[in-house]
Amino acid sequence: MGATNLGARPGSTGSFRGIFLMRYFMRSAFVGALLASAPAMAEAPPVSAYGNLPDITAMDIAPDGSRLAAAMTLKGAPTVVVWDSTGKPLVALPAGEAKIRDVQWVGPGHLVVRASQTTAVPAEFRRLRYEAFGSIVLDVDKGTTKQIFEGDQSKLKLTFGHYGMRQIDGKWNLFVSGQGLDREFGNTGYVLNGRTSPGLFKIDVAAMKEKQVATGGDQGEWATWLVDAAGNVGAKLAISNQGGIWRIENSAKKKIVSGVAPDGNVDLVTLGYDGNSVIYSLAPIGSEVQWMEVPLSGGTPKPFLENVPVNRIYRHPVTGSMLGYLEDGKAFPKMADPAIEQTMQQLAASFLGRHPRLEGISPDLTKFIVHTSGNKDSGSWYLIDTVSMNANILGRDYPAISNEAVGPVRIVRYQAADGLQMDGVLTLPPGREAKTLPVVMLPHGGPYSHDTTNFDWWAQAYASRGYAVFQPNFRGSTNRDLAFQRAADGEWGRKMQSDISDGLAELAKQGIVHPRRACIVGGSYGGYAALAGVTLQKDIYKCAVAVAPVSDITDMLIKDDLSMFFGKVGRDSIDRNFGPRSTWSQVSPRDHAQQANAPILLIHGKDDSVVPIYHSTSMKAALERAGKPVELVTLDGEDHWLSTSATRQKMLEAAVAFVERHNPAD
Template sequence: MGMLAFALVCSPATLAAKVQEPIPLAAYGDLPSVEDIALSPDGTKSAAIRNIKGEMRLVVVDESGDVLVNSSAGTTKVRGVSWADDSTVLVTNTATVSLGPSFTVSKYEMTGTIIVSLNRDFKPELVFSRRRTIADTTRGFYGIRRIDGRTVGYFGGIALDPGYGGNMRFRHGRTTLYAVDLPENTPRQVAPPPSEGHYRDWLVDVVGTVATTLDINETNGKWSIENVRGDELARGVDPNGNVSLICFGKDNATVIYSIRDDKEVDRWFEVPLAGGTPTEFLADVPVERLYIDHETGRLLGYRKADESGETVVFDPAAQSAISRIFRAFPGRNARLMDWTSGFTKVVLRVDGNGDSGTWFLVDVANHRADPIGDERPLIWGKDVGAISRVDYSASDGLALDGVLTLPPGREAKNLPVILLPHGGPHAADEVGFDWWAQAFASRGYAVFQPNFRGSTGRGDALRNASYGEWGRKMQTDISDGLAELVKRGIADPKRACIVGASYGGYAALAGVTLQHGIYRCVVAVAPVADVDMFFDARVRESGRSHMTRHFWQEELGDPKHYDDVSPRKHASEADAPILLIHGKDDTVVPYRQSTAMADSLKDAGKPYQLVTLKEEDHWLSRAETRKEMLQATMAFVQKHNPAK
């Protein structure tokens, strides 16, 4: 069969020449115009979360383009949208909430699931909101199933008991599994919570039975997986708790789970639900994302976490169609986001060189791909800085790579450069449109995002090479990337700054406190500044969990040496101006990390600024504070490292 030629029917917004010079920073820092798009099961409708004039809205349209719903998505932070059935939409959001003095953390990021029925008789409401004995928050989503002709959603929830004075309080805080009849929003318990000091996860089969349960002892790391009859399917011990239920196998007769072995290698296994010997699954195949059937929970395919980014589905006919679809987008980073049964219609998100992010609805039968959303309509074509992969070697010979973004219209020669290490640290940057990198490129800077040791998608050996290397080899991996750009004549070594968020913020601070003579300025957003303080907070917030302590000691190394790699402890050695930016509602890296660093810099007489983002979390989820961060960052970098 020949290659299927898809007609790319482009909107005027997509093709219009963007002539505004320069593009406002707000166009980069704003939230995307499209956050998420999902298809109804029958493929006749789509639901999207769209940023319309600064307001997040849920927009549902049918295949004729008629708008069925156009309503505010609320004041909380919207994370995604999906369909429960052809007339019920689920919107996932989060909110930062303050907790009482009896909790180990002062703030927590709560997740909520809003039920939106296309039937006008039902008003939108949160899952569990009709039951006073369950908190209005969801802890995990375990699928949608059709049971006796009704749509049932499976969610983790937190049971409540009346407290002193009649107020409701958490019964114990451990997750209980509930089946919720949608859209009536009536829950019933289908699996009890784990016992004290344990964690549980579940898989729910096509008929609504809790078919598999994973139980982990958080004290000693012992774990077991059992089927519905209580028969043990697998067991082991992992002091870090690195074991997970994944999904059902492609024929629904097996369960797939992952472990991390004694060599710190992630391995997947498949075992029959009826019992038997586990066999390794997808050995040596790096997986970035799984594609799981919406109605059954069985595995349909996966996307590879390597340079190819190949999408693989197990059904041969569907694989043929998917392959043809992706060939219609050569040279761009295309990702499968949603699909109907049999992949007759799919939603793709595409970005890369010349493309700041476009969503397409692909009708396979009619050989047609229609753009249904531009994420950043002001940034397109020639205004997108060229993006490429750069391979290089660390000073100890380890093979590394990074993503280079170049300023549009400028020769790639002797440019001012921004080093932009990613967070995590177990994450990675790939060749694609990055709003932060592109903002710097638009102002004349080359931007390099190094995938230092600890980065994912490049094998377990590279990921595990970060253990105990914070501020050490992980740090020199970043400056080795700069050296490679200098060697190639791309970057001017005298005009380099380092900018980052979360772990990247730590690396930025370490670049001028633990390293010297490399960078002209630093911007650290939500950084870890004091490693010992960070470690203590993680352990305390976990309730002194042995598993959490073991995990972070493996990651960070011997606690006796935390001061050696803490930028705060070396503030007096800082050799460049530092801008600290931190959200007050950060529940991952506490705001205190930046204020403590600021105090130490002040005491040492070092130049610094501290920008506080009110009501902002760790992920810069709010448009106004994200734009505030970008404006402050750019002004600081341009002052201390002008591009011209």
């Protein structure tokens, strides 16, 4: 475990006894065609056009290239759609109450849908709710579905990760991690044994038969794996949560490398280009992330891609071996095959000014699914055929938002008060002069993430209403080196906060925005920053909108108990990130409610399992006791990620209306 990150999925479900509940998908007729282009619009789209979930959230291509599948939003409902290579729809399956997170082909006839639901946690655990993830296998030809581990009382009906598909003896298999149970003594039921972390299972998707192929870590350890081309466990990493002692084993269970990572920052990256080595990452305290490569047979680890900032790794979809990588700031990936790399360069040139991203690759490396977004593009999906050199558009994320309605986006660089170099993403209202504009400061969540010039529905919604929007990559953001990220240690509510207002000052200095016409808006950590902007800081913002915000640091770290799953490694990370417990109240907005100097809107999902809703209800109560203006909007059935259309619409409409009321654009 590294830094505390609110935007990440909860780190452990190993001590959870609940069962993943999901309605079966029901077969239905295909209810609509993918839109190839967006209509031209003279006026700004309604706010609802931005609040909708994207029409397409994930897509994959079958191994033989004959079929495509997508996770879509049709009439506000999450739906899995499958069609053949000619565009003929084969099936559309509504997901009911489940939230589709990903789709993955396992062979040409079976599609695996990864989905989640917010689930109540047994009373003995501190968290009231947890986001439970499960995997459902769809037999496309038969139209039947079955959940992995369904009907097996000896395992939780949960999957904790996918580790690739492999064809073994003519059969297609999916590798997932799952948690076994022990038979309860003197009873017919099963319970968690508490001794092992999730293990690795091979799932024959046609027969729906499972086989455990690797155990988890020993007691107090967590494990992860890489599966080789033959379907064997090529490498296993196990790490102790009581000191960070780690080891990597090969398929013969021989230890090939080991070490100590006190903050838990060690991970498997991928198998090497030829599949005979393993690449792993290390981030020693005070040092940059290092990638190392060691032969699976054993040997001396050597640096891999030394001093190259890697954004993404590409793997072969069937063998798992490395195909190439994308370097930060580059438009196209570096591939092992020069011919494929040349094709990627041609693709990048075709999408100049946008951000192309590979989302699916056929095993013969001739067909690619590419997603683009950015200036003049609210999100588009393409199927690229490198044999015919055709690029066919498959659909758009936001078809109601025309290219002309996308506000221009660019990077603005500035300097923090202590001299640290910063940057942020500036979105301008379409067709409006960039001069003394009202502004919405929109710090990202995480906080260990960063914003880019990709299409951002929240920023574009405000821009469409006449606001400049600035998304500062404050210290701790992940778009720079480790020193920049470590500069955030102990700086919640301090320099991380002033980095945001320093960005506002720079925009005002350039004449782009009016310094007295600013509101601050954000979600998760960004929601915390919004609250801090009008409690810990003074007279900078005219209003604040905080979505799923942390309002009290002590509650987040103790009552929410973010370290409960991570032992000493987690506690050490918290100490480094936040400093002594005696100082936490100094940067907790709830403890400074009486200092609030602008109206505040709180918005929170009732099913939030990352930042529980009491962070907002208790903040509202504290503000009301202090006689400060505050409103609270609750979202029924919503989680931390605004995963459903109706509640995301409600959030955005309330947030935009609040800013328009307290900081009008005109």
